[in-house]
Amino acid sequence: MKAVIRWLVPTTLIIWGTVCSAEEAGKVKPPTPTFEDREVLPIKPPSIPPIKTLDARDMGTPSVFEVKPPKGAPNVIIILVDDLGFGGTSHFGGPVKTDTFDKLAKQGIFYNQFHSTALCSPTRQALKTGRNHHSAAMGKITELATSFPGYTGVLPDDVAAIGKMMNYNGYSTSAYGKWHETAVWEISPSGPMSRWPNRQGFDEFYGFLGGETNQWTPTIYHNENRVETPDQPDYHFLSDMTTKAIDWMRFQQSLTPEKPFFVYFAPGATHAPHHVPKSYIEKQKGRFDQGWDVLREQIYQRQLASGVIPTGTKLAEKPDWIKDWANLSADEKKLFSRQAEVFSAYIDMTDTEIGRLVQAVEDLGEIDNTLIFYIAGDNGTSAEGIENGLYNEMTYFNAEPKGSDVEFMLQYYDKWGGPETYPHMAAGWAVAYDSPFAWTKQIASDYGGTRQGMVVHWPDGIQSKGELRSQWHHVIDVVPTILEAIGVPQPKVVDGIPQRPIEGVSMVYSFDNPDAADRHTIQYFEMFGNRALYQNGWMARTIHSPPWGEPQNRIADDVWELYNVAEDFSMSTNVADQHPDKLAELQDRFIGEAIAYNVLPMDDRRIELANPQIAGRPDLMFGRTKLELSEGMFGLLENDFINTKNTSYSIEADLETNNASTHGVVLAQGGRFGGYSLYLDKGIPVFVYNYLGLQETKVSGKSPLPAGKSTLKMSFDYEGGRGGGGTVTLSVNGESIATGHVPKTEPNIYSADETAGVGVDMETPVSGAYTRETSKFNGQIHRVVIETHPDSH
Numbered sequence: 001m002k003a004v005i006r007w008l009v010p011t012t013l014i015i016w017g018t019v020c021s022a023e024e025a026g027k028v029k030p031p032t033p034t035f036e037d038r039e040v041l042p043i044k045p046p047s048i049p050p051i052k053t054l055d056a057r058d059m060g061t062p063s064v065f066e067v068k069p070p071k072g073a074p075n076v077i078i079i080l081v082d083d084l085g086f087g088g089t090s091h092f093g094g095p096v097k098t099d100t101f102d103k104l105a106k107q108g109i110f111y112n113q114f115h116s117t118a119l120c121s122p123t124r125q126a127l128k129t130g131r132n133h134h135s136a137a138m139g140k141i142t143e144l145a146t147s148f149p150g151y152t153g154v155l156p157d158d159v160a161a162i163g164k165m166m167n168y169n170g171y172s173t174s175a176y177g178k179w180h181e182t183a184v185w186e187i188s189p190s191g192p193m194s195r196w197p198n199r200q201g202f203d204e205f206y207g208f209l210g211g212e213t214n215q216w217t218p219t220i221y222h223n224e225n226r227v228e229t230p231d232q233p234d235y236h237f238l239s240d241m242t243t244k245a246i247d248w249m250r251f252q253q254s255l256t257p258e259k260p261f262f263v264y265f266a267p268g269a270t271h272a273p274h275h276v277p278k279s280y281i282e283k284q285k286g287r288f289d290q291g292w293d294v295l296r297e298q299i300y301q302r303q304l305a306s307g308v309i310p311t312g313t314k315l316a317e318k319p320d321w322i323k324d325w326a327n328l329s330a331d332e333k334k335l336f337s338r339q340a341e342v343f344s345a346y347i348d349m350t351d352t353e354i355g356r357l358v359q360a361v362e363d364l365g366e367i368d369n370t371l372i373f374y375i376a377g378d379n380g381t382s383a384e385g386i387e388n389g390l391y392n393e394m395t396y397f398n399a400e401p402k403g404s405d406v407e408f409m410l411q412y413y414d415k416w417g418g419p420e421t422y423p424h425m426a427a428g429w430a431v432a433y434d435s436p437f438a439w440t441k442q443i444a445s446d447y448g449g450t451r452q453g454m455v456v457h458w459p460d461g462i463q464s465k466g467e468l469r470s471q472w473h474h475v476i477d478v479v480p481t482i483l484e485a486i487g488v489p490q491p492k493v494v495d496g497i498p499q500r501p502i503e504g505v506s507m508v509y510s511f512d513n514p515d516a517a518d519r520h521t522i523q524y525f526e527m528f529g530n531r532a533l534y535q536n537g538w539m540a541r542t543i544h545s546p547p548w549g550e551p552q553n554r555i556a557d558d559v560w561e562l563y564n565v566a567e568d569f570s571m572s573t574n575v576a577d578q579h580p581d582k583l584a585e586l587q588d589r590f591i592g593e594a595i596a597y598n599v600l601p602m603d604d605r606r607i608e609l610a611n612p613q614i615a616g617r618p619d620l621m622f623g624r625t626k627l628e629l630s631e632g633m634f635g636l637l638e639n640d641f642i643n644t645k646n647t648s649y650s651i652e653a654d655l656e657t658n659n660a661s662t663h664g665v666v667l668a669q670g671g672r673f674g675g676y677s678l679y680l681d682k683g684i685p686v687f688v689y690n691y692l693g694l695q696e697t698k699v700s701g702k703s704p705l706p707a708g709k710s711t712l713k714m715s716f717d718y719e720g721g722r723g724g725g726g727t728v729t730l731s732v733n734g735e736s737i738a739t740g741h742v743p744k745t746e747p748n749i750y751s752a753d754e755t756a757g758v759g760v761d762m763e764t765p766v767s768g769a770y771t772r773e774t775s776k777f778n779g780q781i782h783r784v785v786i787e788t789h790p791d792s793h
Contacts, residue, residue, distance in 0.1 A: 027060045039492045041160070041168040043067055067170040069260055070487035074461060075370040076166070077263045077361070078478065079354055080127065082120065082178060082271035083441060084377035085434035085448065088347060092376070092453040093302035093435065095287065095295060096347045100355035101455060104374055106466045108457030109511065112308050115474045116379050116452050118444035118527045120211055121153070121180045123378040123475055124266070128161040128181075128200075130479030130490075130502035134526070134598040135159060141211055142184050143639065144609040147616040150598030153183045155195050160494035162479050163201025166262040169488050172252045174204035176241045177266040180211045184639035185618045198223050202264070206244045210637065212393075213237065213268055213753040215275035216419045217671075217763045217772075219635075226635040229763050231772055236277060238267050242353040246360040253364050260369075260486075265357060269350040270343065272382065272393045272424040276417045280345035288340035291325030291333065292428035293318075295340075299435040307468065308453075309436055314572040316438040316448075321548065322428045323387075331406050332388070335413065339389045339425035342417035368459040371485055373478060376453040381433040383440040383547045385424030392422040392673045392693050397607065397749050398723065400692055419764075422673045422693070427548055436570040444527035445541035447571055461485060462511045469510050472518050472534070476504030484508045503597075524593040529555050529604035533590040537566030540586035544604060551604050560587055610748055612639075625788045629667075631781040634757020638749065641669065641756045644676075646747055648718040648726065648789040651678050652711060656780035659683050659707040663770075664777030666712065667784050668757065670750035671764035678714050679761075680705065680779075681769060685730050687714045688767040689742045696767065699728045699740035706732075709782075716742070723747030758784050 046065055053059040081088075089098040091105045092112075116123040121141040122133035129136045134150030136159050145153030155161065167173045175197050182195045187209050197205035206222050213219050218237040220227040230240070245265055252261050288295065296315070303309040328336070354374070361367050388404045390396055391412055395403020402408055412421050430440040437448030444450060456462065483490055484506040491499055505519045525532040525541075529551060532541035542558040545551040562576040562583040576583050594600050603609070612619035620640050621627070627642040653666045660683040668677035673693040679686055683704025689697045705712065711733055718726040723745055730738040754763045761775035 027058060038169060038488050039490075041165065041491045041494045043168065067168070069170040073260050073486040074458060075260045075262070075361075075366055076171075076482055076486070077265060077357075077370060077372045078127070079357075079372065079374045080124070080264075080266045080378055081350060081376050082266070082268060082378055083382040084270050084347065084452075085381035085430070085440070086377075086437060086451045086453055087299040087303065087433050087435040088270075088381065089351070089376050089453050091306075092308050093299040093306065094347070094433065095298065096284075096344045098347065098351040100351045100358055101374055101376060101453070104358070104372060104455045104457040107459065108372070108455055108462060109464050109467050109469050111454045111456070111469045111471070111473060113470055113472045114375070114452050114454040115447075115450045115523070116377065117475065118379045118442055118449035118525065118530070120271070120378055122527070124179075124181050125155065127475040127478055128163065128264075129155070129159050130162070130476050130504045131159050131500060132476060132503050132524070132597045135500065135503060137598070138181070139526070139599070140528070140603075140609070142180060142182065143211065144606065145183060145615065145617045146603060146609065148601060148603070150600075151603065153617065155181065155200075156500075157495070157497045158500045160491060160499055161200050162482060163197070163262075163264070164494060165201070165479070165483065165488070165491060167201040167203065168494075169486070170259070172256065172259055172261045173202045174245065174248050174261070175202045175207065175264040175266070176205075176245045177207045178211070178268045178271070179205075179207055179209045179266075182209055183618075184637070185612075185620050187637055188620060188640040190620070193224055196224055204248055206241060207266070208268065208753065210753050212271050212273065214273060214422065214764060215268060219637075219753045219755060219763060229772060234277075236275070238269055238349060238353050241267065242356050245357055249360060249364065253366070265354070267350055267353070270346045272385070272390075273422040274342050274346050274417055274425065275419075276342055276345040276349055278418070280349045281342055281417055283348065284341040284344045288337045288344070289333070291328075292322075292336075292340075292432040293325045295429075296432040296435050299432065303436060310569050313436055313569040315436045316570045316572040318431045318438060319546065321546065322431050325428070329406075331410060335406055335410050336389065336426050336428070338413055338416050339385075339423070340429050342423065343425050343429060345417070371458040371461060371482070372456070374455040374457070375475075378452075379441040380437075380443070380449040380451075381430040381440055382424070383427035383430040383442075385426055385430070386548045387426060389426040390424040393424050394422065394674050394746075394749060394751060395692050395694075396424075398674075398692060398746050399748075400694070402694055403692060438571070439543070440547055442527060442547040443530050443543065444525040445530045445532035445543055449527075449530075450525060456507070456511070458485070464512050464514070467514055469514060471507070471510045471516060471520070473507055473520050474504065474523050476502075477507050477520060478504070480504050480506040481508055522589075522593070524590055524597065524599065526594065526599050526602060528606065529558070529602050531590065531602070533586045533593065534565070535586060535589060537564065538582060538586060539563045539565045539571065540583050540590065555602055555604060562586070607748060625790065627786045629758045629784045629786070631759050631777070634755065634760050634762050636756045637753075638669070638751065638756070642786050642788060644669070644716075644786065644788060645745065646718070646722055646724070648716055650713060650715045650787050650789070651784065652713045652787070653678070653784045654709070654711055654782040655705065656709050656782065657683060657705045657707065658779060660704040662705070662779040663774065664779070665759060665761045665770070665775045666777065666781060667786070668761040668766050668775070669754075670756075671754035671761070671766055673764070674746050674750045675754060675766045677761060677766035678712070679767070679770065679775070680777075685712050685732065685737065686769070687728055687730060688769070689728070689745065690766050691742075691744050692746060695744070697728075697740060697742045698767070699730055699738050701730055701732070701737040
């Protein structure tokens with residue numbers, strides 16, 4: 001007998017037939033096994049009755065078991081762009097040609113009433129689970145998680161995600177790019193790893209775990225292992241992740257061509273930092289000099305002309321906070337136009353890289369049998385660049401006004417988008433790219449924050465070509481759509497845990513029926529107190545908190561509005577006064593939905609929740625004032641490292657050096673756009689504090705450390721307050737060798753993605769005095785102790 005055995009996930013086996021030779025005919029037949037259906041995952045191994053035959057030679061060979069998807073099940077690809085609004089693609093009226101999105105739309109179908117949650121982590125968790133974001137415990141981004149059930153940032157065991165569903169049903173699975181779904185206190189070597197991508201059903205992961213990363217020098221993980229930051233002149237993470245995805249698909253199809261694949265492809269683009277090669281930026285030169293008001297009108301008119309918005313749709317009035325372009329100064333216009341050029345170049349690059357991915361599927365001969373969702377945004381375009389944009393996004397999170405000063409930022413005009421900046425654009429552009437709506441990312445109560453252009457492409461499964469679909473849908477509908485398309489049921493039990501029912505509805509009914517009645521007829525929205533309820537063509541909402549400011553009142557005091565969105569596509573006309581009973585009905589229904597889906601209590605705090613003690617979430621360093629590390633411990637994200645902000649602290653290191661030939665970092669945290677570093681330069685101890693990339697303060701000794709063993713210490717005597725300065729003292733073997741004064745420090749955050757570590761400055765260097773390569777310590781570091789002294793000032 002000949003049999004082929006393929007190993008898959010342990011214990012997930014299904015019957016596969018045997019081939020018997022003529023000599024086996026007449027032998028005792030092996031027992032016939034049984035197996036469980038696909039509603040229980042992983043599928044249990046077949047139950048084989050006891051074997052009573054003594055000698056294997058007298059018995060036929062039993063069947064080999066393996067999980068297989070249903071016959072003919074397609075490959076599946078979910079493409080999720082970051083921070084791109086409804087008007088972001090050229091097919092939906094945008095100014096940047098997006099050939100890949102347009103091509104898939106012409107060959108497939110596209111939806112003009114598809115919705116997100118208005119923010120990164122919540123949309124991703126809802127998209128992958130088919131449940132509302134509060135049901136999946138992701139009411140906010142992971143960095144702002146609290147201990148309330150809808151906001152913990154920890155995916156509940158009874159809410160399995162699509163990666164596991166596909167993997168347990170026999171698919172090869174992979175994820176690339178931005179993750180942003182693992183609780184921040186679980187992203188360390190201590191784990192637990194149960195909510196990392198590989199433990200969520202993905203065989204392969206290549207990407208970053210946080211909300212953003214420097215695209216030139218990213219913080220990357222390959223599966224559960226940190227990748228050394230690339231150091232190549234032309235490197236860009238978006239191109240890298242695309243190449244990795246293509247290589248994996250080719251490898252997978254080469255080895256197992258009969259086995260379908262599932263790819264989750266989530267670029268960090270077009271989220272800040274807006275990092276783009278100059279070749280893309282040059283193509284956009286001068287295209288936005290007319291300003292955001294004209295651009296907004298142009299996008300709107302193209303949308304009307306193409307029919308992606310209904311005839312009669314009005315262009316909603318932009319928020320009062322957004323200045324009229326005509327009233328800006330010449331310097332403001334120059335800077336802001338550059339910001340739009342860079343952001344638009346990022347859109348171009350993103351769609352081009354996605355085109356490479358799609359072309360690879362075509363080259364494999366799999367495009368017809370691949371179900372592709374191209375979702376152009378996980379929320380509306382971001383207005384988090386506030387009024388003027390930001391040279392370094394971290395200046396906003398640390399309330400540093402210089403980072404948004406127009407005259408200062410113009411110094412970086414020619415470098416905008418390159419490695420020297422960590423930029424965001426002015427909010428006026430976000431409103432324009434969210435046309436025809438009024439608001440942006442974070443505003444869950446306006447379609448500018450939640451409505452995304454989306455294409456579904458599947459030649460073998462969808463007969464319609466180039467057709468618009470106007471059925472009302474939400475990201476929670478993607479999972480049930482996939483399950484119906486591949487022919488498997490929604491799981492009732494996963495890993496032994498009974499599952500909460502999927503809360504979305506399948507979109508398959510609309511694939512070839514443009515006139516089908518909506519099946520997703522009610523949906524709540526909530527983010528930072530911005531909240532709304534959609535039901536059967538009506539939308540009740542309140543704008544509680546803008547993305548560029550603080551709430552003006554308590555949640556209970558908010559004033560609600562009402563829109564007949566069945567007739568008012570852009571939410572341009574508030575009809576609350578005409579229909580007070582309908583408004584009251586939807587407000588009551590919102591409370592019911594909020595209770596059912598763990599939305600309450602709502603929390604409008606942002607920056608405050610970055611402090612885990614205020615938020616009430618777990619913290620690896622909670623209550624600790626001392627952390628001891630040794631050589632080789634690096635790549636530690638800020639949320640998993642001892643907090644040295646707004647306090648006195650010291651760094652003490654036991655070193656072994658060879659006098660003036662010893663160089664490299666002893667301990668560094670952060671990078672080019674904010675952080676600190678203790679290092680040796682030709683054996684001489686140096687401490688540098690980098691304040692948001694705006695100011696470097698360096699304190700240096702005068703002579704190299706003595707050869708052999710010595711103890712180097714840096715003491716920072718904090719002056720008090722938030723973001724205050726302090727005095728640095730360097731000492732060797734207990735004797736002071738240098739002092740200096742740091743005038744200002746970061747009060748809230750060093751970086752969104754740069755790490756801390758011993759013996760190397762892993763991503764961008766804190767100091768321009770060394771490179772990543774020369775930051776590697778060439779002596780011996782026996783131990784490093786960081787100790788905070790919160791009561792010393």
